[in-house]
Amino acid sequence: MSLLSFGNSGWGDELFFATLMTLAVSITAMIIGFIFALIFTPLKLSKNKFLNIIANSYTTVIRGVPELLVIYLFFFGGSGAVMFVASIFGYNEYIEINAFITGSFAIGIISGAYSTEVFRGAIQSIDKGQFEASQVLGLKKPIHFLKVILPQMLRLAIPNLSNVWQITLKDTSLISVTGLVEIMRQSYIAAGSTRDPLFFYSFAALLYLLLTFLSMKLINKLEIKYNRGF
Amino acid sequence: MDFDLMLNSFPKLLDATLVTLKLLSLSLIIGLFLGFCFAILRLSKNIFISRFAYGYSYLFRGTPLLVQIFIIYFGLGQIELLRTSILWVVLKEPYWCAIIAFSLNTGAYTSEIIRSALQTIKPGFIEAGKSLGLSNKIIFFKIQIPIAIRQSLPAYGNEIILMLKGTSLASTVTLMDLTGVAKYIISTTFKPVEVFIVAGSIYLFLTFLIHNLIKFLEKKYSY
Numbered sequence: 001m002s003l004l005s006f007g008n009s010g011w012g013d014e015l016f017f018a019t020l021m022t023l024a025v026s027i028t029a030m031i032i033g034f035i036f037a038l039i040f041t042p043l044k045l046s047k048n049k050f051l052n053i054i055a056n057s058y059t060t061v062i063r064g065v066p067e068l069l070v071i072y073l074f075f076f077g078g079s080g081a082v083m084f085v086a087s088i089f090g091y092n093e094y095i096e097i098n099a100f101i102t103g104s105f106a107i108g109i110i111s112g113a114y115s116t117e118v119f120r121g122a123i124q125s126i127d128k129g130q131f132e133a134s135q136v137l138g139l140k141k142p143i144h145f146l147k148v149i150l151p152q153m154l155r156l157a158i159p160n161l162s163n164v165w166q167i168t169l170k171d172t173s174l175i176s177v178t179g180l181v182e183i184m185r186q187s188y189i190a191a192g193s194t195r196d197p198l199f200f201y202s203f204a205a206l207l208y209l210l211l212t213f214l215s216m217k218l219i220n221k222l223e224i225k226y227n228r229g230f
Numbered sequence: 231m232d233f234d235l236m237l238n239s240f241p242k243l244l245d246a247t248l249v250t251l252k253l254l255s256l257s258l259i260i261g262l263f264l265g266f267c268f269a270i271l272r273l274s275k276n277i278f279i280s281r282f283a284y285g286y287s288y289l290f291r292g293t294p295l296l297v298q299i300f301i302i303y304f305g306l307g308q309i310e311l312l313r314t315s316i317l318w319v320v321l322k323e324p325y326w327c328a329i330i331a332f333s334l335n336t337g338a339y340t341s342e343i344i345r346s347a348l349q350t351i352k353p354g355f356i357e358a359g360k361s362l363g364l365s366n367k368i369i370f371f372k373i374q375i376p377i378a379i380r381q382s383l384p385a386y387g388n389e390i391i392l393m394l395k396g397t398s399l400a401s402t403v404t405l406m407d408l409t410g411v412a413k414y415i416i417s418t419t420f421k422p423v424e425v426f427i428v429a430g431s432i433y434l435f436l437t438f439l440i441h442n443l444i445k446f447l448e449k450k451y452s453y
Contacts, residue, residue: 064437065395065434066396066409068398068409073422173297184300197307199305202305204300205293209288212292212293
């Protein structure tokens with residue numbers, strides 16, 4: 001148990017901050033994913049064939065390629081891409097992107113592909129009459145979306161979004177290959193210096209279980225809230 | 231775009247695809263067996279047995295696959311008893327550690343798929359079997375199992391694709407699978423985009439094949 005004590009002698013505080021890092025990356029990635037989903041869901045539902053193809057290739061490619069491969073693409077290609085864009089604006093110095101940003105972006109794009117599918121499914125299962133009714137009432141487009149479609153969509157989407165959250169949370173463990181100190185990386189460091197991998201990796205597993213368990217509790221509450229009309 | 235590199239890396243990546251496919255098929259076979267056993271344990275009337283099966287699936291579905299591989303590959307070697315036992319022949323090989331981790335992981339997901347398929351069978355089917363005087367064994371193997379297989383095909387197809395992507399983690403324990411070789415080429419040439427396109431296309435092609443195979447089976451077993 002002394003291995004987990006706080007301060008210089010133990011790994012308690014390091015693992016605590018690593019857990020916060022995992023949470024921070026997961027939440028950032030989830031938000032980036034939502035932004036991607038907000039862009040690609042309308043494209044998926046649009047009547048324009050070309051826009052459909054763009055959105056479909058995004059979700060198909062990302063969901064068909066291993067997460068680790070996407071992370072390597074961002075890890076090795078990220079700073080190159082940024083430097084290329086910067087060189088257009090006349091900036092030619094070496095730019096290194098922070099592992100947190102690369103990681104959250106890589107996981108965010110993956111999580112966005114899943115969220116897009118969830119939102120598409122949710123919007124498609126809203127009763128057609130709801131769209132017609134708000135047209136008949138002459139509601140403006142933003143109000144129609146915010147007050148009619150969004151609340152109904154969320155109710156249908158929350159159970160599936162909780163799956164996306166779980167996938168995202170677990171995927172963040174893969175960013176450890178880029179050196180970002182989250183739960184997995186911290187356990188790797190601790191296991192290396194104490195030669196006790198069994199203990200630290202099992203403890204990491206426990207931390208992940210705790211995170212998934214607590215977030216499920218929270219999401220269940222949200223589900224009840226959005227289901228109150230039914 | 232470096233097309234030469236793409237052409238040159240293609241055969242290497244194709245070789246590595248064989249490793250990926252070997253890992254995938256072996257873990258799926260063991261995982262299916264485990265999933266089937268645990269699904270039946272889960273439906274047992276004995277509360278301890280069903281809790282045990284639930285605990286197994288909760289543990290493996292709630293933690294990242296990477297942690298599971300690391301516990302098995304790095305962690306188990308620490309136990310003196312294991313290192314001196316015959317099991318060590320298997321556990322010292324990263325290949326078998328990856329297979330064990332993948333099988334246990336996919337077994338947990340598969341057990342959930344099979345359990346829910348068995349549970350959603352309409353009681354009428356079983357009652358019909360009973361009223362025909364069929365034995366429990368025959369009802370199970372000739373009525374419940376075929377219906378459950380049909381029910382679980384779409385979900386199991388997704389699980390196969392998830393597992394295909396999961397095998398990429400074998401590269402973290404020094405195995406040279408498709409992702410492992412791709413990473414090696416990227417880190418020696420610093421051309422991530424080109425390698426990603428080639429390796430990604432191979433993965434997409436495999437996903438496409440699995441998707442269509444499952445669709446074909448679904449059609450074949452539809453009623």
